[in-house]
Amino acid sequence: MSAAHSTDPSAGTGSGLIGVDLVGLDEDLGATSSDVIRVLADRIAATGRAASGDVLAADAIAREASVGTGVPGGIAIPHARSTSVTAPTLAFTRLARTVPFGAPDGDADVVFMIAVPEGADKDHLTVLSTLARALIREDFTAALRGATTPQEIVDLVDREVSGEVAAAGVGNAGGASTPAGREARPASATDTHVVDSDTSGAGARRKVIVGVTACPTGIAHTYMAADALVAAAQRAGAEMHVETQGSSQVEPLDPAIIARADAVVFAVDVDVRDRARFAGKPLVSGPVKRGVDEPDTMIAEALRAADDPNAARVSGGVPVAGETSAKDEHFGQSLKRWLLTGVSYMIPFVAGGGLLIALGFLLSGYGIALAHGDSGQNNAVWTLTHHTLLDLPPQGLGYYLGAAAFQIGGVSLGFLVAALAGYIAYAIADRPGIAPGFVAGSIAVFMNAGFLGGLVGGLIAGGAAYWIGRIPTWRWLRGLMPVVIIPLFASIIASGLMLLVLGGPIAWLMTQLTGFLNSLTGASAILLGIILGLMMAFDLGGPVNKVAYAFAVAGLGAGSASNVVPFEIMAAVMAAGMVPPLALALASTVLYRNGFTKPERENGKAAWLLGASFISEGAIPFAAADPLRVIPASMVGAAVTGAISMAAGVTSRAPHGGIFVFFAIGGIWMFILAILVGTVVSALVLVALKKWVRRAPAASDTDAAAGEAAAAETVGQRAPVAA
Helix, strand or coil, X not given: CCCCCCCCCCCCCCCCCCCHHHEEEEECCCCCHHHHHHXXXXXXXXXXXXXXHHHHHHHHHHHHHXXXXXXXXCEECCEEEECCECCCEEEEEEEEEEECCCCCCCCEEEEEEEEEECCCCHHHHHHHHHHHHHCCCHHHHHHHHXXXXXXXXXXXXXXXXXXXXXXXXXXXXXXXXXCCCCCCCCHHHHCEEEECCCCCCCCCCCCEEEEXXXXXXXXXXXXXXXXXXXXXXXXXXXXXXXXXXXXCCCCCCCHHHHHCCCEEEEEECCCCCCHHHHCCCEEEEECHHHHHHCHHHHHHHHHHHHCCCCCCECEXXXXXXXXXXXCCCCHHHHHHHHHHHHHHHHHHHHHHHHHHHHHHHHHHCHHHHCCCCCCCCCCHHHHHHCCCCCCCCCCCHHHHHHHHHHHHHHHHHHCHHHHHHHHHHXXXXXXXXXXXXXXXXXXXXXXXXXXXXXXXXXXXXXHHHHHHHCCCCCHHHHCCHHHHHHHHHHHHHHHHHHHHHHHHHHHHHHHHHHHHHHCCCCHHHHHHHHHHHHHHHHCCCCHHHHHHHHHHHHHHXXXXXXXXXXXXXXXXXXXXXXXXXXXXXXXXXHHCHHHCCHHHHHHHHHHHHHHHCCCHHHHHHHHHHCHHHHHHHHXXXXXXXXXXXXXXCCEEXXXXXXXXXXXXXXXXXXXHHHHHHHHHHHHHHHHHHHHHCCCCCCCCCCHHHHHHHHHHHHHXXXXXXXX
């Protein structure tokens, strides 16, 4: 193996991250960011640094879909953590024609792809974050554009990161020299960025700004936003301290610095850790990409907020107006986000509980759910808890293990409503809302108000906690607000209303809803299955899909041996959600290969597993490329599947898992049949649409040929690079 392929830090570059076989100059890799990412992922896989280029590309494209990785100056840094990656790696291309990566100032012609394993050590991530910072420097990007050979690119990266390698002690760092004019920064500087204040001015004090930057992967944007904000603060004459909550070890800001700060800047896409540290400070907030794209604007807003008594503030750890990137959403959007947050946190309780109950029935039979005698004594669970493993009655150990699984599952499901309410309140009011929400949810259970009571209780608890957190208070009292005062009074308000006013009416409504669902038979049940199937396929993981899924999951808590309709709804939703990716896989890899491009056929191979696992998003790459044919075809098949599932009375105690939770499915063969029929129907409809319903002339009817030509061109371009 050549040095360029080696992962030895001494080979090819001081960091061992890049080699000439990972560099391409003045290439035409396609018209979209996905095209470029796929080529770079294949390039990484060809060097042996990733087990699968397809898997790495899929991970990076999914990351790109969440927020574009383009940054000002014609630069893009697609990046991903991937189980496919075997060693932290950089791949580089300088494009002959620019490609959009979501930067506000235009398309990119310089692209670094960063690929790291799931378990990448912090030293390599330190090196990668150093490179990300370098890409906002004009001298470095100018040198990248001026390079004439792949080796020059490798040498530039080597010189840029070698000082950080030496500081971090990565690999053969001891022998890496620090380029002239650059000093190796101390390791702590990786996570705390400071512009020193100038106190020489008589009677003048610079404004002090503290900030936090964080992106979902914590690799690139986290550190680029920090450096951009620091540079902007320096231009504005302010003192700036930034805590980067990235993949490298986080060094928290000094509490003394936070205490004297005039304002706070959050450039984050994820929750800020220990946000209560900043309570009472004027706040400017936005997504991490805004910190990269508009640092001067954010700093200017922070300086204005520091002098504005009416500015939004971080209040007791509770999000306030302007604190999140969702600040401009209307009430309906906020309500949807709160409810779906509650459902997402509730799902693990439902999944664990439902699967354990199903496992209990599998091992011990449905008799374990029956109590023998008025006191419930002498049933399997009672016997298990009143004997040791040595003196159990002779039914067998497996029988009692099933009883244990059944009991644990039942306890887990008992948290369903409380968790739903608790995390709805959390979505509204952050951590101070969790305790009031859980208490209100528990009161809903006590009042037999079910999941509707949990929804209402969570909203009231979150609203109360949010409102209390905004009340101005003395500085000495602020530390008690999120841990004592807000939970106490929000619990009193929310649970008091549930217990004294709302619990009874909601319990009556739940009784009526349960009776209505139990009355659904024949045509009405089939109609419900059709509606749920259409919703699941309409936007493939989007808001409509999530509403149908949330409805099914929230109802599982009301399911029982005498009320199986919630389990039937869950089965119909899961089966219908499996159809779109399976249908696209069938159409693209079996029925009509020539109607799909080569990348789509590769996506189709992955869609088999995604569909079988109930991951509807496996169809998104197809829908994004051809929505007017893919989505209608998916909806037809999903509606058929939902109707068959409801008509056959198929049940599911598991909220997720697809075919892999077969033991939690009642009527497994009809479940499989419903999925197969819907998959075939969708695939045939899609093939018919592709053959006889043409797209606009600009797209032409030669998608597959164009894809093959592009793939051949890419291979031809890559060969000289590898050489």
